[in-house]
Amino acid sequence: MWVDHAIWWQVYPLGFTGAEPVAQPGRPVVHRLERLEKWLDYAIELGCSGLLLGPVFASETHGYDTVDHFRIDPRLGDDADFDRLIAAAHARGLRVALDGVFNHVARSFVGPPEWLRRGADGSHDTFEGHEQLVALDHSQPAVAQYVADVLRHWLARGVDGWRLDVAYAVPPEFWQGVFAQVRPEYPDAWFFGEVIHGDYAGYVAKSGLDSITQYELWKAIWSSLNDGNFFELSYALGRHDALLDTFAPQTFVGNHDVTRLATRLEDERHIGHALAILFTVAGVPSIYAGDEQAFRGLKEDRIGGDDAIRPEFPDSPHDLAVDGWPTYRLHQRLIGVRRRNPWLVRGRTTVEHLTNQTAALRTSHDDRQVLLLLNTSDDTYHFPISATGLQVAAQPENTPPPANPVEVRAHSWTLLA
Structure with missing residues (x-):
C-alpha cells in the first residue's frame, strides 16, 4: 500500500498561515491556504511524501471546535483554494491527509x-x-451516517487519508460502522486515530483503523534521553515491536499537541539521537512543521497554551532563520536512509547492547538491516557488537568518519546500513 512509503510533513494550517484566533461570522473569506503551496517543494526536498493537515473546516477558534465539516474555514479560504492545494500537492507526488474531529463539535455546530x-x-x-466542546452521541446511526458522508465527501475531492482526532474517546464499534460504508468506495484510503495510551492493538482490531498514534514511543524517546536511561527506550521498543503483529503505528517525536522536541530535550546534542530512532524503527513517521528547523515552543495547560507550538510561518522557506538549516539537513540525511530502506516501515528492532547511556538498535527485515548506535555519555564508547557488511549511512553533521564503525564519540550516534 502507498502508506508503506509515506513520510508526513504535518502542518497546523490556522497557525501556519497566521489566521486570527477567533472566527468572526460574516467576515469575508481570506485566501490563506495558498500560502501553503509555497512550502510544498520545501516538504519534498525535506524528503516527505505526504502533507498531513490539521483542521481546515469551519470552526469557532482553534479548529478542533468544528462548526461545519463540509465547509472550509473562511479564515483559510474556500473550496477553490482547497482544490488548488490538493492539485498542487498531487502534482508533486504528495499525498494529503485531513484531520477529522468527530468526537466533539462546537456549540454552534450546524x-x-x-x-x-x-x-x-x-x-x-x-x-x-471543555465547555465549548460538546460531545456527539455516537450511539445514533444518524451521527455515523454524517461522519461517513463527511469522509466520503473529502475523499471524493482528492484526499488520501484521515487522522481521526480523539479516537480514544469514541467507541471503537462506531468506527467499524463508519468504515463499512466508506472503505468499499475508497479501499486505498488510510485512517489513523489519535490514541494516547491503553491497548493500541486491541483498539485497532475493534475499530478497523489502519493505525494509531504511538505516544508511548514518543514519550520513551525524549524521556530516555533526558534521564540517561535507555532501559526505558528498550522496554518501549519491545512493546512497539509487538504492535507490528497487528498494525504499523504512526510514529513521531513532535506534533501540534506537545512541547517542541528542541525545547523538551535538556541537551540539544541529543536531537539527532531522537531523530535517528524515529527514522530507523518501524512505523509511519511524521515531522511536525518547524521541528525540522529546531523550532522551540513550550505547551502550557492554559487558554492560549498551544500558541507557542503553533506559530505563524514566514511567507516562504527563504525567510527562515539560518540557524535552523543544520537540523533540516539532518532530517534530509536520515529520511534519505529511510526512503532507501522502505522495508523499515515494518522492520523488527532488537536491542543488541544496552547500558543507561548507550544502546545498539538493530532493525531488520528478511536479509536487510540497519544498526543504530547511540551514546549519550561523556566518553567515546566502543560497542561490543558486530557490524560486518555495514557501512556508515548517517552521522551528525561535520563528524569525521570513525576509524572503527562501532566506536561512537561522546554524545553522538552512528547509523550503519
Whole structure:
C-alpha cells in the first residue's frame, strides 16, 4: 500500500498561515491556504511524501471546535483554494491527509441538536471538561451516517487519508460502522486515530483503523534521553515491536499537541539521537512543521497554551532563520536512509547492547538491516557488537568518519546500513 512509503510533513494550517484566533461570522473569506503551496517543494526536498493537515473546516477558534465539516474555514479560504492545494500537492507526488474531529463539535455546530450527547441531568456532555466542546452521541446511526458522508465527501475531492482526532474517546464499534460504508468506495484510503495510551492493538482490531498514534514511543524517546536511561527506550521498543503483529503505528517525536522536541530535550546534542530512532524503527513517521528547523515552543495547560507550538510561518522557506538549516539537513540525511530502506516501515528492532547511556538498535527485515548506535555519555564508547557488511549511512553533521564503525564519540550516534 502507498502508506508503506509515506513520510508526513504535518502542518497546523490556522497557525501556519497566521489566521486570527477567533472566527468572526460574516467576515469575508481570506485566501490563506495558498500560502501553503509555497512550502510544498520545501516538504519534498525535506524528503516527505505526504502533507498531513490539521483542521481546515469551519470552526469557532482553534479548529478542533468544528462548526461545519463540509465547509472550509473562511479564515483559510474556500473550496477553490482547497482544490488548488490538493492539485498542487498531487502534482508533486504528495499525498494529503485531513484531520477529522468527530468526537466533539462546537456549540454552534450546524447539525441537529439531537445529535449531541446528554448527561443524566439533561445538559450536554462535554469533552474533558471543555465547555465549548460538546460531545456527539455516537450511539445514533444518524451521527455515523454524517461522519461517513463527511469522509466520503473529502475523499471524493482528492484526499488520501484521515487522522481521526480523539479516537480514544469514541467507541471503537462506531468506527467499524463508519468504515463499512466508506472503505468499499475508497479501499486505498488510510485512517489513523489519535490514541494516547491503553491497548493500541486491541483498539485497532475493534475499530478497523489502519493505525494509531504511538505516544508511548514518543514519550520513551525524549524521556530516555533526558534521564540517561535507555532501559526505558528498550522496554518501549519491545512493546512497539509487538504492535507490528497487528498494525504499523504512526510514529513521531513532535506534533501540534506537545512541547517542541528542541525545547523538551535538556541537551540539544541529543536531537539527532531522537531523530535517528524515529527514522530507523518501524512505523509511519511524521515531522511536525518547524521541528525540522529546531523550532522551540513550550505547551502550557492554559487558554492560549498551544500558541507557542503553533506559530505563524514566514511567507516562504527563504525567510527562515539560518540557524535552523543544520537540523533540516539532518532530517534530509536520515529520511534519505529511510526512503532507501522502505522495508523499515515494518522492520523488527532488537536491542543488541544496552547500558543507561548507550544502546545498539538493530532493525531488520528478511536479509536487510540497519544498526543504530547511540551514546549519550561523556566518553567515546566502543560497542561490543558486530557490524560486518555495514557501512556508515548517517552521522551528525561535520563528524569525521570513525576509524572503527562501532566506536561512537561522546554524545553522538552512528547509523550503519
